[in-house]
Amino acid sequence: MTQASRSTTYLVATGAFALGMASYVTAGLIPMIQADFAVSVSVAAQLVTAFTLAYGLGSPLCVALLPAHRQRGGLFLMLGLFVIANAASALSTSLVALMAWRVLAGMAAGTYLAIGIAAAVSVAPDAERGKTISIIMGGMASGTVLGVPLGLILAEHWGWQAALWLIALIGLVTLVGLIFRLPAIPAAQVVPMRRKLSILIDRRVIGLLGISLLAAIASLGMYTFIAPLISAHGENSVTLSLWVWGVGGVLGSFLIGALVDRFSGPKLTFAIMLLLGTALIALPLLLRINPWLALIPIALWGAVGWALQVPQNNELMKAREAQGDGNLAVALNESALYLGSAIGASVGGLALAMQVPVDMLSVGAGVVALMGMGVQMWLMRQTNARGIACTRL
Secondary structure (H helix, E strand, O other), X not given: OXXXXXXXXXXHHHHHHHHHHHHHHHHHHHHHHHHHHOOOHHHHOHHHHHHHHHHHHHHHHHHHHOOHHHHHHHXXXXXXXXXXXXXXHHHOOOHHHHHHHHHHHHHHHHHHHHHHHHHXXXXXXXXXXXXXXXXXXXXXXXXXXXXXXXXXXXXXHHOHHHHHHHHHHHHHHHHXXXXXXXXXXXXXOOOOHHHHHHHHHOHHHHXXXXXXXXXXXXXXXXXXXXXXXXXXXXXXXXXXXXXXHHHHHHHHHHHHHHHHHHOOHHHHHHHHHHHHHHHHHHHHHHHHHOOOOOHHHHHHHXXXXXXXXXXXXXXXXXXXXXXXXXXXXXXXXXXXXXXXXXXXXXXXXXXXXXOOOHHHHHHHHHHHHHHHHHHHHHHHHHHHHHHHHHHHO
């Protein structure tokens, strides 16, 4: 990795750290915001919904509309908007204004990540694409696992605004660094909107997005219910389990990069979905045998759940390189993750309301992950079939 690509990757990853904080810290700030604005918890919680919907739905639209030859400026613009939105959120004196700024922050965050990954990959050596993406995703995972607790500690001492000021500061440092250190991005072809929309009928892309969706339903959806699952079996601290899951996620995000550069992405995804399904199915069983043993599948769940997006984003960018809209594929992948998380949480909540044992949620999530493994197997067979057909021709 050259000095230019290394500095670009680590700067984009620093911005991703701020994104990871922004995505999850608001949930921990809800009680303080509720008290400050004298609203109900359910109303304050809509701040999380506003950010995630804007992130998942708004960012693909922004990426699609951004001219291909303006990616460098677009990266600066979106990171700048993210900084402004978080600073303005901290200064908000009404819940309506705060809601509006969270929407802008979410849209800018998702767009920045998609363009940032594409920019870092474009200046990195081909043999280190996986490592590049893994560092960026590792930055985001670190923002969730390490940054969120730090933000909440600051909020406890100086108010909920302090957490948002920290996010804005990290984003500003990243922006200044990228302005001075980001090299010229290789010129991209100008892609008409009609060709960009063809991504929606690209079977390979749809299959990859389907895997991400199923993985998010299983992993992020089940994460919503990790506390009741652990509590139902007593002895282990829920906090300890959350930390083990998070540390596993950080390690998985960083370590998978070297594997992506050495092995086939589809085979890695197949293995990851198999491990994810096995970990979720084994978790309730090990909780019954010995709660301490359950930390093993929890760590594995976190590691492979976060690691998956490295080969996924790499394969999506490869799938659309010829069309020049790999960043749009990455943005759609983020949308699939947020949609899957929402579906998993909703279905799990409905199942609990119907008195389904919480252990069965974990088993069901494991089955969903194995379905994703099945989709990956189908994609691999399709690719092999096309290869054989081309050879015969």
